[in-house]
Amino acid sequence: MGIGNIGITQLIIVLVIVMLVFGTKKIRNLGGDLGSAIRDFRKGMNEVDAAKADIEAVGKDTQDKPPA
Secondary structure, eight states: OOGGGOOHHHHHHHHHHHHHHHOHHHHHHHHHHHHHHHHHHHHHHHHHHHHHHHHHHHHHHHHHSOOO
16 A cells, blocks of 8 residues: 555544644644744745845956956
């Protein structure tokens, strides 16, 4: 039995078991924490991209200027 053979009924059974073990409040908190982590990661990646663009812009400015 491979992972490709999992049906909707098996997924529902697993979901019910997880809810019984952890409770809906913990699962909701986990979902919120995961969403915050993803949002913070994306924000960090955007900051890195902006910093790279700034560095590249400074490098191009110094290449365009003639030596003093």
